[in-house]
Amino acid sequence: MSLLIIIPAFNEEGRVGKVVRDVKRSLPQADVLVVNDASSDGTAAEATAAGAITVTLPVNAGYGAALQTGYKFGVRNGYSIVGQIDADGQHKAEYLVEMLSALEAQNVDVVIGSRFLDRDGHYQPSLARAVGIGLFARIASLITRQHISDPTSGLQLMRINVASFFCSEVYPTDYPDADILILLHRTGFQIREVPVQMLPSPGDSMHAGHRSLYYVYKMLLSIFVTMLRPRPRPAP
Amino acid sequence: MISTNLRIIAIAGSLALLLFIIELVRRRRLKEEYSVLWVTTAIVVLLLAAWGGLLHDVTHVLGAISQASTLYFFGLIFVIFLLLHFSVRVSNLERRVVAMIQEIALLSANRPNEGANDRPGYEQEGSAP
Numbered sequence: 001m002s003l004l005i006i007i008p009a010f011n012e013e014g015r016v017g018k019v020v021r022d023v024k025r026s027l028p029q030a031d032v033l034v035v036n037d038a039s040s041d042g043t044a045a046e047a048t049a050a051g052a053i054t055v056t057l058p059v060n061a062g063y064g065a066a067l068q069t070g071y072k073f074g075v076r077n078g079y080s081i082v083g084q085i086d087a088d089g090q091h092k093a094e095y096l097v098e099m100l101s102a103l104e105a106q107n108v109d110v111v112i113g114s115r116f117l118d119r120d121g122h123y124q125p126s127l128a129r130a131v132g133i134g135l136f137a138r139i140a141s142l143i144t145r146q147h148i149s150d151p152t153s154g155l156q157l158m159r160i161n162v163a164s165f166f167c168s169e170v171y172p173t174d175y176p177d178a179d180i181l182i183l184l185h186r187t188g189f190q191i192r193e194v195p196v197q198m199l200p201s202p203g204d205s206m207h208a209g210h211r212s213l214y215y216v217y218k219m220l221l222s223i224f225v226t227m228l229r230p231r232p233r234p235a236p
Numbered sequence: 237m238i239s240t241n242l243r244i245i246a247i248a249g250s251l252a253l254l255l256f257i258i259e260l261v262r263r264r265r266l267k268e269e270y271s272v273l274w275v276t277t278a279i280v281v282l283l284l285a286a287w288g289g290l291l292h293d294v295t296h297v298l299g300a301i302s303q304a305s306t307l308y309f310f311g312l313i314f315v316i317f318l319l320l321h322f323s324v325r326v327s328n329l330e331r332r333v334v335a336m337i338q339e340i341a342l343l344s345a346n347r348p349n350e351g352a353n354d355r356p357g358y359e360q361e362g363s364a365p
Contacts, residue, residue, distance in 0.1 A: 035341070044346070048346055048348055051348050052348065053345060053346065053347050053348065054345070054346045055341040055342055055344060055345045055346070056341055056344055056346075057337050057338070057340075057341045058337055058340050058341065059337060061334050061337050061338075065334045065337065065338065068338065069338040069341050069342065072338060072342060073342055073345065076342070169331065173331075173334050
């Protein structure tokens with residue numbers, strides 16, 4: 001079993017190295033790939049120094065495009081499990097260990113680290129963010145007929161056939177969210193959430209592209225057209 | 237009836253547009269594929285302007301009061317179609333550009349274990365270089 005952890009990073013100098021070392025400490029068997037989304041600082045050098053494989057996008061392409069680059073790398077280099085973690089230090093890599101055992105033990109294809117599942121209130125997002133996440137968590141839960149609490153989570157682990165599915169044009173290259181979970185469900189992949197603790201985002205992360213009103217509009221439209229499209233078939 | 241002046245301007249304008257598009261295609265500045273909507277626009281406006289009976293009938297069917305507004309209406313409809321067409325093209329271009337950006341990035345993958353010796357000042361954590 002070979003494992004690849006993808007860290008999409010945009011201007012994360014001073015944080016990305018720590019995340020890489022954190023992942024390597026928790027999962028010594030994993031390869032770590034930092035996808036540098038045309039950062040203007042020393043993100044790539046810091047990632048390489050910390051022992052990560054780095055790929056650098058020549059121009060800034062956004063969170064989804066950076067993640068998809070990682071999936072393509074994973075598929076082409078024959079990894080069997082692909083994970084992702086944010087570069088800003090919001091996630092603790094130790095939860096990837098639990099998520100890995102959840103993925104291996106159960107008959108699931110995708111494991112998502114949820115910051116709301118254990119309901120201990122450790123994570124307090126801003127009101128607008130909480131309303132947005134809550135709305136799409138509710139919609140995703142209704143459509144997939146299973147409890148989804150954190151569709152926005154950037155802490156995920158998946159089997160390679162899911163990553164391979166994400167390498168096609170089904171994947172949104174701006175910011176994947178509840179729409180992609182609904183797409184996975186419609187394709188027949190099994191999703192499981194695992195409770196994790198997250199620190200509040202230090203702010204200027206790649207997720208900050210969620211300009212609230214546009215985000216709500218885009219996600220509603222995306223979910224709507226996802227439901228209108230025929231059910232996709234996963235790549236063989 | 238539209239005024240003779242407006243008729244002459246509409247005919248001359250659409251003819252000029254048609255000739256300009258053909259010239260652009262001839263010089264390979266505009267691909268044939270993209271000329272379709274432009275040529276259609278020019279021909280429809282030319283037909284409406286030159287053929288008084290057609291303009292009269294179309295105005296009647298539309299329920300418009302002035303025949304001049306029928307001309308503007310068709311001009312505007314085509315402009316909207318053209319803009320939509322370009323939005324579709326831009327979306328398509330964006331998808332291709334992202335795919336290329338990703339390929340370039342994947343070609344430049346930098347592995348810490350390979351070629352470590354030829355990068356000066358490089359040290360792998362926890363092991364001697």
